[in-house]
Amino acid sequence: MSAWPGPATVTSVVGAAQVFPDAVIEKPANECIVITGLRKSFGSVKAVQGVDISIARGETVALLGPNGAGKTTTIDVLLGLQPPDSGSISVFGRSPARAVQEGLVGGMLQVGSLVRDMKVRELVAMVAALYPKPLDVDKALEMAGIDEIANRLTNNLSGGQVQRVRSAIGLVGDPELLVLDEPTAALDVEGRRAFWASMRGVAASGKTVLFATHYLEEADAFADRVVLMARGKVVADGTPTEIKANVGARTIRATLPGSDLAVLGSLPGVSVAEVHGDGIILRCSDSDSALRALLGRFSDARDVEVHGGSLEEAFIELTGEEELEAAQ
Amino acid sequence: MTAITYARYDMRRLYRNRRFLIFTIGFPLLLFLFIANSNKDVKLEGIPFPVYYLTGMMAWGTMNAVSAGGGIISFERSVGWTRQLRITPLPVGAYIATKVATGYVLACTTIVVLYIGSVTVPVHLTAGGWLLMTALVLVGLPPFAALGVFLGHAVKPDTLGPALGVISSIFALLGGAWFPLSTSGTLYDVTKLLPSYWLVQAGKAGYTHQVWPLEGWIVLVVWTMAFTVLAVRAYRRDTGKV
Numbered sequence: 318m319s320a321w322p323g324p325a326t327v328t329s330v331v332g333a334a335q336v337f338p339d340a341v342i343e344k345p346a347n348e349c350i351v352i353t354g355l356r357k358s359f360g361s362v363k364a365v366q367g368v369d370i371s372i373a374r375g376e377t378v379a380l381l382g383p384n385g386a387g388k389t390t391t392i393d394v395l396l397g398l399q400p401p402d403s404g405s406i407s408v409f410g411r412s413p414a415r416a417v418q419e420g421l422v423g424g425m426l427q428v429g430s431l432v433r434d435m436k437v438r439e440l441v442a443m444v445a446a447l448y449p450k451p452l453d454v455d456k457a458l459e460m461a462g463i464d465e466i467a468n469r470l471t472n473n474l475s476g477g478q479v480q481r482v483r484s485a486i487g488l489v490g491d492p493e494l495l496v497l498d499e500p501t502a503a504l505d506v507e508g509r510r511a512f513w514a515s516m517r518g519v520a521a522s523g524k525t526v527l528f529a530t531h532y533l534e535e536a537d538a539f540a541d542r543v544v545l546m547a548r549g550k551v552v553a554d555g556t557p558t559e560i561k562a563n564v565g566a567r568t569i570r571a572t573l574p575g576s577d578l579a580v581l582g583s584l585p586g587v588s589v590a591e592v593h594g595d596g597i598i599l600r601c602s603d604s605d606s607a608l609r610a611l612l613g614r615f616s617d618a619r620d621v622e623v624h625g626g627s628l629e630e631a632f633i634e635l636t637g638e639e640e641l642e643a644a645q
Numbered sequence: 646m647t648a649i650t651y652a653r654y655d656m657r658r659l660y661r662n663r664r665f666l667i668f669t670i671g672f673p674l675l676l677f678l679f680i681a682n683s684n685k686d687v688k689l690e691g692i693p694f695p696v697y698y699l700t701g702m703m704a705w706g707t708m709n710a711v712s713a714g715g716g717i718i719s720f721e722r723s724v725g726w727t728r729q730l731r732i733t734p735l736p737v738g739a740y741i742a743t744k745v746a747t748g749y750v751l752a753c754t755t756i757v758v759l760y761i762g763s764v765t766v767p768v769h770l771t772a773g774g775w776l777l778m779t780a781l782v783l784v785g786l787p788p789f790a791a792l793g794v795f796l797g798h799a800v801k802p803d804t805l806g807p808a809l810g811v812i813s814s815i816f817a818l819l820g821g822a823w824f825p826l827s828t829s830g831t832l833y834d835v836t837k838l839l840p841s842y843w844l845v846q847a848g849k850a851g852y853t854h855q856v857w858p859l860e861g862w863i864v865l866v867v868w869t870m871a872f873t874v875l876a877v878r879a880y881r882r883d884t885g886k887v
Contacts, residue, residue, distance in 0.1 A: 396732045398884075420734045429725030434661040439654055446650035447733045470661075483729075490733065 347374045348410070349494055349525040350395065355404035357390050364390040366549035368404070372527065372542075374493070377520045379540035380529040383636055387549040388529040389427055392498050395527075396424055408494065416494070420448040423492030425483050427499045427529075431471040438467040441485050448490035460515045461485035462508075476503040484512060488519065495519060497528040501535065513539050533628045543628075547636040560631045567604035569611065572620040573597050584610045651735060652743040656750055659717075669713055670755050673706030674762050681766050689825055692852050695766045700848025701822040703759055703782060704841060707752040708822075709813050711786045714748020715741075715793025715876075719805045722798070722883065731884075741880075744797065745790045752786060770851045778851030785847045785865060788840040789813075791872035798879035816841035840868040 350372040357365040365387040372378050380388045393399040395406060397413030408416035416422050431440060441458060445451035458464045461481045466474070474482065480503040487495060497516075501509045516539065520526050530536055536543050537557045545553040545560065553560050574595045581590035581597060586607035589600040601607040604623055611618055660666065680698055687694040718741075721727050730740060756779060770778070792812065800808050817823055820841025827833055836842045843861040850856060857865075 398728060398731060417732055418734050418736070422732060424732045426725060426728055426732070429729055432658065432721055432724065432726050434658040435654070439657070443651055443654035444733060446647045446654070447735045448647075449734070486729065496732075 348372070349374045349376070349408070350527070351405075351407045352391070352395065353405045355391065355394060355406065356402045357387075357394060357399065358402055363549055365394070368546070368549070368551055370544055370551065370554070372525060374525050375520075375523050376542055377516075377526045377540050378528075378542045378544060379536035380527060380544050380546060381531070381533070381536045381632070382529075382546035383531060385548070386546040386636075388546055389498055390549075391546070392424075392496055392527075392529055396422065396496060420450070420490055421493045422496065423448075423487045423490045423494070424496040425487040425498065425500050427502070429483065431474070431479055431482055433470075433472045435471050436468050437463060437471060437474075437482055437485075440471055440482065441489050444486045445489045448492070450491055452489050452491045454489060457485045457489035460488055460518065462511050462515070477505060477508050480504055481508070481512075484515075488515075492524070494525045494527070497526070499529055499531070501530070501532070509535075533632055537628045545632065545635055552635045553631070557628055560635075561625050561628055567601050568624045569599040569601060569604060569607060570620075570622045570624070571597055571599075571611065571618045573615055573618045576615070580614075581611075584614070586610065648735065648739045648743070651739075652746060655743055656747050659747060659751070665713075669710050669751060670706065670758055673702040673709075673755065674758050677702040677759060678762050678765070681763075681768075685766065690828075692849060693768075695763065695768045696770065696852045697825075697849070699759060699763050699768055700778070700845055700851070701817075701824075703756060703778075703848050704820065704822040704844040705813070705817040706755040706759065707782055707786060708789045708816060708841060708844060709809070710751035710755045711745075711748035712789045712793030712796070712809055712813065713751055714744045714746070715790060715795070715797040716805050716809055717747065718744055718794065718797025719800055720802045723802045737880075741794055744794060748790050748793055749783070749786070752783070756782065774851040774854060777854060777856070778848055781847035781850050781856065782844060785840065785844040788865060788868035788872055789816075791869055791876050795872050795876035795879050798876060798883045821845050838864060840865050 348371060350370065352368055352370045355365050355368040356363075368387070368391060370391075380391065382388050390399065394401050395408065395413055397417050406413055409421055411419070411421075413422075435443070438454060438458065442454045445454050445457070451457075452460075455464065455467075458467050461484045463478065463481045463485055466478060471479075471482070480500075484497075484500060487497065495516075501512055504512060513535070516526060516528075528535075528540075541556060543553070543555065543557050543560055544551055572595050576592055576597055578590055578592050581587065581592070581599060584590075584599070584607055586601050586603035586605070587599045587610075588602045591598040591600075599607055599611070608621070608623060612621070677698055681695040684694040684698075689697045718727065721730075727740070731737070760775070793809070796805060796808055796812075816839060819826075819836055820839050820843075821836065822841060822845050826836060837860065843857055843864055846855075846857060846861065
C-alpha cells in the first residue's frame, strides 16, 4: 500500500483511546506535525477536547471520524486558521502560521469555491506564484486531471470540476505537508479513483499527507495510519490493520454437517455461534483459540475461512463507546 | 515579485466582468457627458460648468471605484477564497494591499475615461491644472479605499452593492459632487468635515490651482484612520469565526 519505509507509530493514548499492546511505540525521529493537548471550544461547544497527534515526515495519515468529531477544527488549528484555546501545535518545528508563510504547507479546505472570471490555468498559476518552489502549472493541472479544461472560465464548472481545480491549487505549491479536509466529497467514483491515484504520486515522492474523511474505504485503502476521532478526542491511532485486528471481532465460517449449536457456542474463544444448514458461523472474541478448538473437536469441518473485522466495525465500536460514555 | 504576479492575475479578472465595469466606470462618464454638454456655457462659482461637473463626477466615480476594490473581499470571503489564500504564503497585508491597488487601478481607469470624455465637450485646463487635479484626487482617496476594505469584511455580497451605493451617494451628495451646495451656514460646516468635500475641491484645483488648506489634510487623515480602525476590527471579527 505505501511505497516508502516508515516507523509504525502508535503515539496517541488519550482518555478512552484504544491501546494496541503489540504496536511499536516510538517517537518519530523526523517529525512533521506535533499536536499536544489541543483544546478548542466555540461558545459552549467543545469541538476539540485534548488531542495529541504526532505525525512523521512521509506518513500518509487519515483523520477519520463521524461529523462533529473535531476533525475540521483540528485541521483549522493545524493550518493556523484558528488559534487554539490551549495546547501546542508545531509544523516542521515551526508555528503553523510560520510553516504556511514559508510555503511548507498546502491544503484543500472542506468548503470553498473558486473566484470568478478567471481561466482555470490562470487561477492555478496565480496560486503557484505565491510559493517559493512551485510545480510546473501544467503538471499540476495534469495531476488533478483538469488539463482539458485549463482554458475554461471558473464561472461555469461542475461541482466535480471545481473540486479538481481546488486539488490542483493545493498541489501546485509542491508543499512538504498536504492537508486535505474531506477532499473527495464532491467527486463521483471515477473522480475519487483519479484523485487518490494522484495523491499516491504525492505520497510516493516523500511528502506528508494528512486527510480528514468519513469514508472508511478511503482511510483503509490510502492511509498507512488512521487516527480515529470522536467527540473531540482521539479514540484510536494505528495502522488500519492494527485497528481492525484489535477492535473488530473476527468471524470463522465453515461447512460442518449435523453440528450442535450449543456445543459450538461453548467452544473457547467463541462469543456467538450460528448454524445455517450445513454452514456454521462463529463470531469470536479470540479467533485463534476458537479455530484450534473447532478443528480439534470436529475433524470433518471443511471450507474453513477466518475473516478479520472491518474498519467499519471498529469505527462503530470505537465511536459508539464514546457516545455511550458521554450519555452516562 | 510573487505578490506582484498574484496581483496582476487578480486584476486581470476584474476586467473580464463587463457589467461591473460599466456600472462603476461608465455611469459617471455618461452623466458627465449628458449634463456637461447641455450646460456648456454656464459658469458656477466662477468656474466653467463642464470643469465643475467633471470634478463632481470624478469625485463620485473614483470614490466608488476605489471602494469597489476592497468590496471584492466580500465576494471572496463568501466563496471561501480568503480562507484558501490564508493557507498560502500570501501575507494578509499583501492581500489587502492588492485590493487597495485594484481599487486605485479602477479609479485611474475612471479618471482616464472621464478625461477622454471631457475632450469631446471640451474642457480646457492647463497641463499643470490636469496634473495637480489628478494628483490631488488620488491623494484624497485613502478614506474610501479603507471604507471598501471595511465593508468587504463586514458585509455579505448581496448587501455590498446597496451598502456601498448608499454610503457613497451620501458622501457624494453632502460633499457637493452632484450639485452645488450653499457655501455658508451649518450645512457648509458639516460638509467641510467630509472627505468627499475635499475630493471635489481636489478636482476644482485643476482650474483654481489651489491645494487644500491644512483643514482638508486633517479631515482626510482622520477619516482614513477611522475607516482603517473599523476595517481592522471587521477583519478580526471575520477571521475569528469558523
